[in-house]
Amino acid sequence: MKIRQIATVGAVSVLALSTQASAQTQIDWWHAMGGELGVATEAVAEGFNASQSDYVVVPSYRGSYTETMTGAIAAFRAGEQPDIVQVFEVGTGTMMAAEGAIVPVYQLMEQTGAAFDQTAFLPAVVGYYTDPDGNMLSMPFNSSTPIFYYNKTVFEAAGLDPEQSPRTWAEVEAFSRQIMESGAAECGFTTGWVSWVQLENFSAWHNQPIGTLQNGFGGLETEMTVNGPIQVRHWENLARWEEEGLFRYGGPGGGADAPPAFYAQQCAMYMNSSASRAGVLNNTPDFEVGFGMLPYYDDVAGAPQNSIIGGATLWVLSGGSDEEQAGVAAFFNYLSSPEVQAGWHQQTGYLPITQAAYELSTEQGYYEANPGAEVSIQQMTMNAPTDNSRGLRFGNYVQIRTVIDEEFQRLLAGDVDAQGALDAVVARGNALIRDFEDANG
Amino acid sequence: MQTKRTIFGNKGLPYLLLAPQLAVTIIFFLWPAAQAVRQSFLREDAFGLSSSFVGLRNYTRLFDNPEYLNAIKVTVVFSISTVVLALGVSLILALAVDRMIRSGRAYTTLLVWPYAVAPAVAGILWWFIFNPTIGIMPYILENLFGYDWNHSLTPNDAMILVVVAAAWKQISYNFLFFVAGLQSIPTSLREAAAIDGAGPVKRFWTITLPLLSPTTFFLLVVNVVYTLFETFAVIDATTEGGPAQATNILVYKVFRDGFVGLDFGSSAAQSVILMGLVIVLTVIQFRFVERRVTY
Numbered sequence: 001m002k003i004r005q006i007a008t009v010g011a012v013s014v015l016a017l018s019t020q021a022s023a024q025t026q027i028d029w030w031h032a033m034g035g036e037l038g039v040a041t042e043a044v045a046e047g048f049n050a051s052q053s054d055y056v057v058v059p060s061y062r063g064s065y066t067e068t069m070t071g072a073i074a075a076f077r078a079g080e081q082p083d084i085v086q087v088f089e090v091g092t093g094t095m096m097a098a099e100g101a102i103v104p105v106y107q108l109m110e111q112t113g114a115a116f117d118q119t120a121f122l123p124a125v126v127g128y129y130t131d132p133d134g135n136m137l138s139m140p141f142n143s144s145t146p147i148f149y150y151n152k153t154v155f156e157a158a159g160l161d162p163e164q165s166p167r168t169w170a171e172v173e174a175f176s177r178q179i180m181e182s183g184a185a186e187c188g189f190t191t192g193w194v195s196w197v198q199l200e201n202f203s204a205w206h207n208q209p210i211g212t213l214q215n216g217f218g219g220l221e222t223e224m225t226v227n228g229p230i231q232v233r234h235w236e237n238l239a240r241w242e243e244e245g246l247f248r249y250g251g252p253g254g255g256a257d258a259p260p261a262f263y264a265q266q267c268a269m270y271m272n273s274s275a276s277r278a279g280v281l282n283n284t285p286d287f288e289v290g291f292g293m294l295p296y297y298d299d300v301a302g303a304p305q306n307s308i309i310g311g312a313t314l315w316v317l318s319g320g321s322d323e324e325q326a327g328v329a330a331f332f333n334y335l336s337s338p339e340v341q342a343g344w345h346q347q348t349g350y351l352p353i354t355q356a357a358y359e360l361s362t363e364q365g366y367y368e369a370n371p372g373a374e375v376s377i378q379q380m381t382m383n384a385p386t387d388n389s390r391g392l393r394f395g396n397y398v399q400i401r402t403v404i405d406e407e408f409q410r411l412l413a414g415d416v417d418a419q420g421a422l423d424a425v426v427a428r429g430n431a432l433i434r435d436f437e438d439a440n441g
Numbered sequence: 442m443q444t445k446r447t448i449f450g451n452k453g454l455p456y457l458l459l460a461p462q463l464a465v466t467i468i469f470f471l472w473p474a475a476q477a478v479r480q481s482f483l484r485e486d487a488f489g490l491s492s493s494f495v496g497l498r499n500y501t502r503l504f505d506n507p508e509y510l511n512a513i514k515v516t517v518v519f520s521i522s523t524v525v526l527a528l529g530v531s532l533i534l535a536l537a538v539d540r541m542i543r544s545g546r547a548y549t550t551l552l553v554w555p556y557a558v559a560p561a562v563a564g565i566l567w568w569f570i571f572n573p574t575i576g577i578m579p580y581i582l583e584n585l586f587g588y589d590w591n592h593s594l595t596p597n598d599a600m601i602l603v604v605v606a607a608a609w610k611q612i613s614y615n616f617l618f619f620v621a622g623l624q625s626i627p628t629s630l631r632e633a634a635a636i637d638g639a640g641p642v643k644r645f646w647t648i649t650l651p652l653l654s655p656t657t658f659f660l661l662v663v664n665v666v667y668t669l670f671e672t673f674a675v676i677d678a679t680t681e682g683g684p685a686q687a688t689n690i691l692v693y694k695v696f697r698d699g700f701v702g703l704d705f706g707s708s709a710a711q712s713v714i715l716m717g718l719v720i721v722l723t724v725i726q727f728r729f730v731e732r733r734v735t736y
Binding site for chain 2: 066070073076077094097098099100101248249250251252253257260261264266396398399402405406407409410412413415435438439440
């Protein structure tokens, strides 16, 4: 009797609480932005929450990109998924194939009747995340592209023009030799993300296909084609330069050893994400940093084409109520407004995702005050993307990235030549793509 | 209301008292193990939207897969090297401490410290020391011995690094057992041998080592289990299985394929194989270790 009373009181109070809470619909957002980026991310959510009273976006940091994605998938399997999850670009193939698990952004906007103009977005960014009909599937959030950083102080000491970054790979080689011979630095250049910068972006930048069927955008039956003569030539050169000490390998994945080598002035040049700009400036108080576009081989027709992006987008997971979906749509609209985008872009170094945000940043004088901040956008928008330079979309690409790292390591260790390494990337990559096709076909 | 009797009757009481332990075992061990076995026969997409029964295909594919065979080879090399190094060094340390009369206790305390370091922290520590760009060891090796250390490219360097890091972690544990084992050897035996004219080396091989064998055998099993299953953090923090899978041991491959690659079927099949291995090791331990104790 008594227990029943308590239970009734309890149920009533729970009801009261939930009605109070349901005045504002809660939207869960899992992200992978730690540190300073995490603070900026939470500020975006707070800004949205303060701008209206119907919805509350609750961001929650879930670790690395891999952990966030795996966590969201595990949560989905248990029926406890968040409304929005941030997924890195190489997870795009996996997310896209999970048709019952996701709500494409264009569909969400249609269903909820939110105002939405896809043409306002930068094509080079959105192109990576559209289906073959050009519909936007996920919301670009943090996109970046690799750019070229160099040490102006070392350039000067080596007798090079500190205002001119090397335009071609031949210049990178010649500059490296001059720097090393003059003793200005002990190594020429290093790079983060070998797979992303020295293979994927390298191919797009030289208008070479990464895979069949428009780099995999055309369907799951795609096959990799990165063992073309241009890529082989570049990897051959990298191996030779590593042997001679011109190039220093920074390790697999993001290349954890590359930034310290540049910061410590061991290597004079460095290629990495445009979002590394803030980190580079913070860690290099002793010398002046120059910015440039990625180098290219000037005898390759069509180079330079345009670079491709990396980073992450926001995916909407299915299973949310109508109110939640409406809230997500409202949040996405807030997120892509010029003011929010320009603020995010300037604070983090990620690309602005809309034309308006770029123009607003220009108007605000951001690019004049911050040399090098515009390189990424110029490089992305240099030419209209071709089928080879829109991006790439392969299933199991997280593992294929590992395969690329492994074969690059075997190349540098001298176990295999460049042709053999890239042939192995293609063979092993295709096997993984077939596995994915099997499981999702 | 139920009476006390039906709840706490003679029949129910033992079950009730066992229930918490049984519940923990079932929820945290048996149920996940059963899930893994079930999953190992399925082929699923990452979200579990479509799944199909594929029989033993996940297993047969593993043994046709050069990467898996490589992982087995790597695991064998890694386990043997780590166990030999961890047992050898800790035995030498224990023998040294055993000869100390006053300072033995202080050394014992100091030598146990590494065991308190979390595996991930230990991994980061070694990563720093051996980092090719900023580490102190590559610097010393280069300048004193002219050896170009680079574990991110040279498979042997990477293997040495993970073996040293994993063994370092286990030395304290082994050391404690060896010290205790040595103390339980009657001094009179060694004294008698000394009076008969046996030197320290002779005494070690004919008296100390045989009498230590139960401890050694127990530690051997514990260390093998350690290298197979608990070295995940060390690998993850130092080499991540690289370069080119040169340090990709079986348990790390389960993680890579399952959590990074989202290939749950293959990952489950691999963990079922590992489960079989643990069962075999446990049987060995109970059958032989228990028997060898009666010397």
